[in-house]
Amino acid sequence: MSFIDLRSDTVTLPTPEMREAMYKAEVGDDVYGEDPTVNRLEEMAAEIMGKEAALFVTSGTQGNQIAVMTHTQPGDEIILEERSHIITYEVGGIGRLSGVQAKTIYGKYGFMSPEDIEASIREENIHYPRTSLICIENTHNRAGGTVMPLNLLKKTKEVAEKYGIPVHMDGARIFNAATYLGVDVKEIAKYADSIMFCLSKGLCAPVGSMLVGTKKFIDKARKFRKMLGGGLRQAGFLAACGIIALEKMTKRLKEDHENARILAEGLAKIPAIALDLNTVQTNIVICDISGLKMNGNEFSKMLLKNGIKVNGSNNSYVRFVTHYGISKEDILYTLEVIEKLTTI
Numbered sequence: 001m002s003f004i005d006l007r008s009d010t011v012t013l014p015t016p017e018m019r020e021a022m023y024k025a026e027v028g029d030d031v032y033g034e035d036p037t038v039n040r041l042e043e044m045a046a047e048i049m050g051k052e053a054a055l056f057v058t059s060g061t062q063g064n065q066i067a068v069m070t071h072t073q074p075g076d077e078i079i080l081e082e083r084s085h086i087i088t089y090e091v092g093g094i095g096r097l098s099g100v101q102a103k104t105i106y107g108k109y110g111f112m113s114p115e116d117i118e119a120s121i122r123e124e125n126i127h128y129p130r131t132s133l134i135c136i137e138n139t140h141n142r143a144g145g146t147v148m149p150l151n152l153l154k155k156t157k158e159v160a161e162k163y164g165i166p167v168h169m170d171g172a173r174i175f176n177a178a179t180y181l182g183v184d185v186k187e188i189a190k191y192a193d194s195i196m197f198c199l200s201k202g203l204c205a206p207v208g209s210m211l212v213g214t215k216k217f218i219d220k221a222r223k224f225r226k227m228l229g230g231g232l233r234q235a236g237f238l239a240a241c242g243i244i245a246l247e248k249m250t251k252r253l254k255e256d257h258e259n260a261r262i263l264a265e266g267l268a269k270i271p272a273i274a275l276d277l278n279t280v281q282t283n284i285v286i287c288d289i290s291g292l293k294m295n296g297n298e299f300s301k302m303l304l305k306n307g308i309k310v311n312g313s314n315n316s317y318v319r320f321v322t323h324y325g326i327s328k329e330d331i332l333y334t335l336e337v338i339e340k341l342t343t344i
Ligand SMILES: Cc1ncc(COP(=O)(O)O)c(CN[C@H](C(=O)O)[C@H](C)O)c1O
Pocket: 007, 008, 009, 010, 058, 059, 060, 061, 062, 064, 085, 086, 089, 137, 139, 140, 141, 170, 172, 173, 198, 200, 209
């Protein structure tokens, strides 16, 4: 039985063109810097983001964790939004791998205010850790795939520069943000010192993310990747997909956003389901089903019986994520099923 899989854009499968490219990829030992396809992908990623250098990493989590390791020293404090992926879903990695502590700030729509960030930066005091990094997430996953406004990005960078603190952007879905804003991704990337972005989500590559920044930063990050066992060998088979992801798949994300919008507007018409349409800007829709008198796990089981996959939860929030494998017909069928199941 085939399913309509709305759990995440991480479930995307490589395109036929990617499979062909994998088969034909020129490869070499990347630890020696000799994989021509990885080298080309890293050059492309740096150029597209307007940064000096890039590093191919195995996942978004690895990219974020290496960024924190590279920017900080053990004992430092870093500032993040309280629902960010780095805090919520990276297994406590910043503590275990970097030995840093987190100062989390709640941000409306997932974005911390520059005022709250500035107020959280530690002054010099014998009792205090040093604040050594500000992490932002764009788009913001748990806020519903929301896009950070450029003026807020600019003000955040200005605060960071005032104190000489680098900004790392978890840009897992940065191309979704650029699509929503209708800007070149460089216009977003210029407000961060380092950016991690995923090839393996909406861009459909089977594996991998990129970390970009200055050459000095990436050289140091490459050593941390090796330390974590991420020294890849003939990784050109995977990098070949990343090249296609950047050349082709960044251009179709608008379709995912349109599908998410159709889904959100349909769900908003169901009285027992609550959602803030202002947060539906890209490919993620998060709604509150408490009006259905069931939790996310029960809702997920109900949909699964009708051939639809969403992640369950023991609370009343349900997330739907559109992607390359989801058509408009899938969305209309999903709405039909939910309307039927909720109007008993
Ligand atoms: C903003 C952001 N940054 C980083 C990551 C980590 O990427 P991977 O480690 O899964 O490649 C994710 C993945 N997000 C996944 C998902 O959304 O289904 C899960 C929650 O890990 C992410 O959403």
